[in-house]
Amino acid sequence: MIEDIEYPEIKYPKGGAGKKAEDRFPENWKEIIIDLGKQGKHLSAIWIALRICKDTHYELLKRNEEYDATYQEYLKYCEDWWFEQARESIVMGKSKMFNQHLWTNVMKNKFRENWKDESQLDVTTNGEKIVNAEPIKIEIIRSEKNGD
DSSP: OOOOOOOTTOOOOOOOTTOOGGGGSOTTHHHHHHHHHHTTOOHHHHHHHHTOOHHHHHHHHHHOHHHHHHHHHHHHHHHHHHHHHHHHHHHTTOGGGSOHHHHHHHHHHHSTTTSOSOOOOOOEETTEEOOSOOOOOOOOOOOSGGGO
């Protein structure tokens, strides 16, 4: 198992007026993000390591393709780490000590795209979405019995 990473040697470039957050990242910022994913670390570990806030992270995902691609890579490694925790508990015969409910909640919340209980129904016709559809009309047919 990979040990926790400490970053005392990181030298952060000085900020200043007009500098973007990514201009203040250490040179090895991509490696830092990927290593955190390999440890299954929470997203907040990225914010701490790069000295950014939550809003900056989400803004970077929108405007910086390199950051977004690195984050997607982090998610792959992180999901694999969490999945391996469950697999190892079964293989090693420690599944009775494994907290399945906690693991399930982590997977469904952290990796929503791949781990969700819900399903979505997309109604289409010949591959096209229905546009301006007539409302469904329901006609109730009653028998003549008892005059109802």
